[in-house]
Amino acid sequence: MAEIINQNGRIWNRNETLDRQQIRAIQLEKLQWTVKHAYEKVPYYKAKLDSAGIRPTDIRSLADLEKIPFTVKDDFRKNYPFGLFAVPGSEVVRYHASSGTTGKPTVVGYTKKDMAVWRELVARIVTMAGVCEQDIAQIAFGYGLFTGALGLTHGLEEVGAAVIPMSSGNTQKQIMFMQDFGTTALISTPSYALHMAEIACEMGIDPASDLKLKWALLGGEGSTEAMRTEINRTWGIFATENYGMSELFGPGLSGECQALSGMHINEDHYIAEIIDPKTGEVLPEGSLGELVITPLSKEALPVLRYRTKDITSLHTEICTCGRTTARMSKISGRSDDMLILGGVNVFPSQIESVILCIEGLGPHYQIKIFKKGYLDKIEVDVELADANMLESFVMLEQLRGHVCNQLRSVLGIDAQVNLVEPRSLTRFEGKAKRVIDMRGEE
Amino acid sequence: MLIRQLSVFMPNQKGHLARFTGLLKDHAIDIRALVCFDTAEYGILRAIVSDPERAVEILTEEGFVAKISQVLAVEPEDRTGSLHEIFRLIADAGQNVDYMYSFVPTQGAMPYFVIKTDDIEKTGPLLKAAGVKVIDLEL
Ligand SMILES: [Zn+2]
Numbered sequence: 001m002a003e004i005i006n007q008n009g010r011i012w013n014r015n016e017t018l019d020r021q022q023i024r025a026i027q028l029e030k031l032q033w034t035v036k037h038a039y040e041k042v043p044y045y046k047a048k049l050d051s052a053g054i055r056p057t058d059i060r061s062l063a064d065l066e067k068i069p070f071t072v073k074d075d076f077r078k079n080y081p082f083g084l085f086a087v088p089g090s091e092v093v094r095y096h097a098s099s100g101t102t103g104k105p106t107v108v109g110y111t112k113k114d115m116a117v118w119r120e121l122v123a124r125i126v127t128m129a130g131v132c133e134q135d136i137a138q139i140a141f142g143y144g145l146f147t148g149a150l151g152l153t154h155g156l157e158e159v160g161a162a163v164i165p166m167s168s169g170n171t172q173k174q175i176m177f178m179q180d181f182g183t184t185a186l187i188s189t190p191s192y193a194l195h196m197a198e199i200a201c202e203m204g205i206d207p208a209s210d211l212k213l214k215w216a217l218l219g220g221e222g223s224t225e226a227m228r229t230e231i232n233r234t235w236g237i238f239a240t241e242n243y244g245m246s247e248l249f250g251p252g253l254s255g256e257c258q259a260l261s262g263m264h265i266n267e268d269h270y271i272a273e274i275i276d277p278k279t280g281e282v283l284p285e286g287s288l289g290e291l292v293i294t295p296l297s298k299e300a301l302p303v304l305r306y307r308t309k310d311i312t313s314l315h316t317e318i319c320t321c322g323r324t325t326a327r328m329s330k331i332s333g334r335s336d337d338m339l340i341l342g343g344v345n346v347f348p349s350q351i352e353s354v355i356l357c358i359e360g361l362g363p364h365y366q367i368k369i370f371k372k373g374y375l376d377k378i379e380v381d382v383e384l385a386d387a388n389m390l391e392s393f394v395m396l397e398q399l400r401g402h403v404c405n406q407l408r409s410v411l412g413i414d415a416q417v418n419l420v421e422p423r424s425l426t427r428f429e430g431k432a433k434r435v436i437d438m439r440g441e442e
Numbered sequence: 443m444l445i446r447q448l449s450v451f452m453p454n455q456k457g458h459l460a461r462f463t464g465l466l467k468d469h470a471i472d473i474r475a476l477v478c479f480d481t482a483e484y485g486i487l488r489a490i491v492s493d494p495e496r497a498v499e500i501l502t503e504e505g506f507v508a509k510i511s512q513v514l515a516v517e518p519e520d521r522t523g524s525l526h527e528i529f530r531l532i533a534d535a536g537q538n539v540d541y542m543y544s545f546v547p548t549q550g551a552m553p554y555f556v557i558k559t560d561d562i563e564k565t566g567p568l569l570k571a572a573g574v575k576v577i578d579l580e581l
Contacts (some may be wrong), residue, residue, distance in 0.1 A: 387502075387509035390449035390486050392540040392558075419484055420453060423505045 002127055002159075006322055009258050012127040012159070013120070015268040016323045020316065023324065026268045028062050030296035035059050035068065038302040041086035044079055045304065065271060065294065066282055070305045076106040076247065087111055087300050097145040098246045098345065105145070108246050109300040115154070117297045121252030121266050122155020128257040128264060128321075129185075129240040130215045133160030137185040138178060140192055141220060141343070142168040147250025148220055148343075152187050155252065161185065168192060168343075171199045178211050185215040189343035190223035190231060190239075194374035197234040208236030217242055219251055220343035222331045241330070247306055248295050254328055259320045262327030269297045272326060273305070274314055277335035288313045290335045291328065309336045339435065341369065342376045344412045348434045351380065354406050360386035360399050362422045367415075370438040378415040380407065383422045443566035443576055444512040446494045447556065450487040451507035452478055462487065465504060471497050475545035475556065488513075488543065490556070513558045514566050515577040520552060528555070531572050537561045 002010035004017065011017060018026070036056040038045040049055070052069050059065070076084060085092070093112050097105040110118065131137060137156045141149035143165060156163050164181060166174055168188075174196055177183065186193060193216055200207045207213065216231055216239035223231075223241065231239045242255035243263050253270055254263035265272050270293050274283045277290040291308045311333040316326045339346050348367060355365050362383030369378050382403060389395045396419065403417040452458060459478065466473060472492035478485055491497050494510050501508040518524040532539060537559040544553045554577060559565045570576050 384451055384507050387449075387451075387498075387507050390451060390507065390509050391511060392560075393481075393486055394540070396451075396484070396486065419451075421451060421505055421507060424453075 002132070004322070009130060009321065010127050010132060011322060012124040016124060016264065016266070016325055018268070018324060020324065023267050024062055027271050027296060030268075031062065031065060031271060031294065032056065032059050034294065034296050034298070034302050035304065037086055037299070038304055042084055042302065044075070044083055045302070062271070065273070065305070068294075068304050070280065070292065070307050071303055072307050073106060073247070073309075077104050080104045081107040082109070084301055084303075085109055086302050092300055095145075096147045096150075096246050096250065098147070106247060108147070108250075110249075111299040114249070114297075114299050114301075117269065118151060118249045118252055119154040119158045121249060121269060122151050123158035124155075124266060125242045125252055125255035126152070126155050126159055126161070126185075126217065128255045128323075129217045129242070130238055130258060131156065131159060131161050131185050131217070135161040135184045135215070136164065136181055137161045137187060138164040138166050138174065138181075138183040140166055140168050140174060140186065140188040140196070147244070147246040149187075151244070151250035151252060152217070152219075156185075156187075171196055172203065175200045175203055175205060175211075178213065179205065182212045184212050185217065186213055186235070186237070187217045187219075189220040190218045190227045190241075191221065191342060191374050191376060193218065193231050193235070193239075194227065197231070198373060207234055211235070213237045216240070217255075219243065221340040243310075243328070243331070245308065247301075247303055248293050248308075249298070253293065257319065257321040257323060261319055262315055262329050264319070264321075264323050264325045264327050265314075267325045270295050272314055272328065274312070275307075277307075277309075277311075285314055285316060288332065307335075309334050309338060311335055337435070339367075339369065339437070341378055341413050346411050346413055350411055351407065352434075354410050355380075355382055355403070358399075358403055358406060360384070360389055361403070364423075365434065367435045368438065369435070376439065378413060379418060380415045381418045381420050383424070384419045385422055443514070443570070443578055444562065445490070445515050445556075445577065446510045447513045447558075448487075448489040448491050448494050448497050449509050449511045450489070450501060451484065452487045453484045454481060459487070461504075462501070462506070465500055466491065466497060469496065469500050474547065475543070475554075477543040488541070488556075490515075490545065511558065512562055513556050514562060514569070515554045515556050516569060517552055517554055517575045517577060519575075525555070527572070528557075528569060528574055531568060531574075532557075532559060532565060535561075535564070535568050537565060537568075 002012050003014050004011040039056045091111050092109040094110040097107045143149040153163050197207045216237045218241045228239050240256035244251040244253040254265040256263050273292040274289040283289045291310050291312050293306050310331045312328045314326050362385040366381040400417050407415050475490040478487040498508045540558045542557045544555045546553050
């Protein structure tokens with residue numbers, strides 16, 4: 001049960017309403033533990049801190065956090081699979097993984113205690129979004145190694161909601177379950193929520209009046225205010241966004257409350273900073289920059305100052321919902337070239353390495369992304385390099401099919417692959433313009 | 443027994459075929475036969491030309507994907523059922539026809555049929571043994 005119920009809804013945990021000084025006191029104590037834990041149990045962190053001339057005892061105030069070197073996604077890759085783990089495998093009760101930049105996934109692990117913390121964090125987020133024990137929640141994220149679907153499952157169960165683990169796809173069945181089970185909360189990417197509404201209409205069902213949905217928890221990709229308005233209108237729903245990533249537990253880092261004034265960060269379990277992505281310098285509150293997160297409660301996999309590459313800003317003025325935790329604004333971009341395609345995170349370099357491994361293709365490619373209806377459509381142009389493929393049209397089509405299959409199985413993206421002539425893809429001086437993202441253009 | 447045919451990757455773009463024919467004209471290469479069927483995004487152009495090696499060279503230089511394919515050319519007898527006999531023989535031998543087309547080598551002559559099967563080395567002897575006129579000479 002939520003601990004606090006006021007006129008603005010429920011608040012799951014009292015720690016969400018502490019005054020700033022109390023929050024900072026908790027953060028300092030847990031930061032000291034985290035740095036010590038990482039230093040003592042993970043040789044990689046020890047070496048990193050040693051070379052920066054920092055000992056765990058040097059962390060005497062929150063201001064000392066700035067001295068700690070950043071951790072980046074590449075650190076996970078270099079330490080694949082368990083090099084960053086601070087506990088023996090016997091203490092790990094769950095693994096998750098997300099795609100990495102060079103084909104090696106980013107592996108994360110959880111102890112029993114980590115799982116309890118994660119559950120708690122997500123419980124707070126779903127409570128913020130309006131969900132309570134009365135709700136029936138349908139999860140339309142893909143289950144599997146990604147943290148999204150299972151993370152939400154744990155948190156929703158923690159608040160006592162009933163979970164329908166539908167996974168993504170199979171849209172007509174999704175609608176049927178919503179109708180027959182009386183689903184009240186939808187957990188989905190924004191674009192899939194819009195797509196489902198369209199399919200429902202095609203099935204002769206008005207999502208706003210024929211279904212019982214009240215809440216939508218959107219995640220996995222960013223959305224615009226226009227998309228949210230459209231989701232609210234078509235579904236007759238109240239949609240909130242939430243944010244997280246597997247390196248930092250998964251979903252549960254932050255989420256929007258009913259006041260929709262940014263995403264509240266669970267600050268007794270995370271310290272958020274905003275830095276200048278070019279210089280690494282910490283920026284004052286309210287500045288737009290790259291979000292850097294230090295989780296404070298992770299046992300299996302402590303992470304120090306993780307560069308999320310997401311661009312946002314932080315705000316601590318009091319929220320009308322009663323929570324005192326800092327809020328982060330909607331993610332306004334990336335400080336790297338990561339693409340989010342239909343909720344799947346992909347780097348152009350990953351697409352490149354898939355293409356380079358396929359015989360018969362040239363090294364150049366171009367990715368075109370646009371919206372078809374509400375869904376992301378991806379076209380990948382690849383150069384035909386091997387004239388032997390011209391023996392029969394079947395061989396050409398097999399080559400093309402092979403590229404599609406590899407992109408799907410390695411990266412999880414569905415792309416239309418076009419074969420083009422060598423050297424026909426526009427060449428650029430210096431850095432090639434590999435990606436043409438037309439999603440913002442109406 | 444096999445003849446050398448030009449195979450060229452043809453994206454479905456305006457002016458692409460003209461670029462191809464223009465290049466061959468500029469290099470005085472004669473086109474005897476040309477086929478290219480309608481496809482959505484790309485197709486493969488097949489052509490019998492006077493100098494296929496040179497054609498591949500200049501086309502590749504200009505960014506085309508081109509190669510020489512070994513195909514069979516036959517001259518069926520001028521009577522009903524002669525084509526059927528050819529394809530029956532190929533089918534009975536368990537070979538599959540990848541593509542085929544016909545062209546007239548010189549004005550007033552009987553048409554030649556160009557055939558490409560998935561086991562082209564064996565198709566010629568098979569047809570020859572059955573009395574089909576297989577065109578041996580370079581065109
Ligand atoms: Zn709030």
